[in-house]
Amino acid sequence: MAYQQINNIRIDGIVSCVPSGIARTVDYNIISKEEQSLFIKTTGIKERRVASSDVTCSDLCYKAAFDLLEEFKCKDEIDVLIFVSQSPDYFLPATSIILQEKLKIPKTCMAFDVNLGCSGYVYGLSIVGSILQSGQFKKALLLVGDKSTISTSYTDKSAYPLFGDAGSATLLSYNENTSPWYFNLQSDGSGKDAIIIKDGHSRNPYNKDSDELIEIDKGIIRAKKHLALNGMDIFNFALREAAPNIKNLLEYSKTSIEEIDYFVFHQANKLINESLRKKLKINLDKVPYSIDLFGNTSSASIPLTICHQLQIELKSNNCKLLLSGFGVGYSWGSLICEVQSVYTKLIEND
């Protein structure tokens, strides 16, 4: 099992950035009014944010990071910059390196990309924590998010109304006066087809057929260049794997459910998250939601939920958090961490 304990890490601040453009479920006219109501009831998604065509995920992360670096006045101290996303600016070079220069972070900073989706924030924290904990590097910037709306077909009701765009920036530092963090990280490539964009990379390079719209089922028309989502498979995966992963982590870290102040789950779908909450017997007031206003924002959904729902709590209190991300891959993982006096902010891109 991929359990991990990391020491000497502190979260200084988290800023999330969403586009100002709003897409409402009630305006999605591919489905009937009745289907819209059922969709809202099941997924919880009333609206989501959609970036305009000239805005990328890295632009949203840049804006979040810029705000964070202005607040802490520490851009010259950043030793590590990691960009976790499945919507990079280019095939190459890595977007993290472009952001290093754009943010005017010194060339002494290491920068690299990580290709993960819904589990990306938890994995990103594990990677950053692993690098920082030795004390050789002092500060790190973890940039996480996706512009998923660029990949979905408007005529695919199984995917299009689910996803929103968002970027986030988390500033972490080496600090010896902190409690250990505990991770449980898992992977299962047998689920690769559950969420996949088949064409456009080296396995199936973009070709003349990649744009051809195909009717997969009633209300599901998409091309091979689009994101394809098998809702039932991903739903089953989340029900099957997320709860045991969390239970095992609680056991590994010798932590009880009652000790956790907030459980911040990846905002996949309200039905999944409510099932998870009930399985773990967690009170509703310990499980914040942001999916109603932002949809599924991939790897940004955990920091976005923190910035939207837990600003006051994280600023004033010592909070024990359990973060859990699960989805595309399949990839999933959870983290238990204590945070204190964390600067959080939610901003809009113009």
Next chain:
Amino acid sequence: MTLEEFTRALELEFEEIQPGTISPETNYREIEGWSSMHALIVIAFIDNHYDIILSASDLKQTNTIKDLYLIVQQKEN
């Protein structure tokens, strides 16, 4: 949970359906307005009540509410 209790409890999950509309013999895919979202509601309902997760292939073997009940019973034993 008896078959009748199972039927009534599942009916409650479909908030837009009038109580008493469905019976154990109802082909659930023929319920007016049925969609893939309802299938997820069924899976979540069974998971919440029985801690059993039905797969897509499990659902394909079923047509009626009674079929669902029986497949759950089979997996429980």
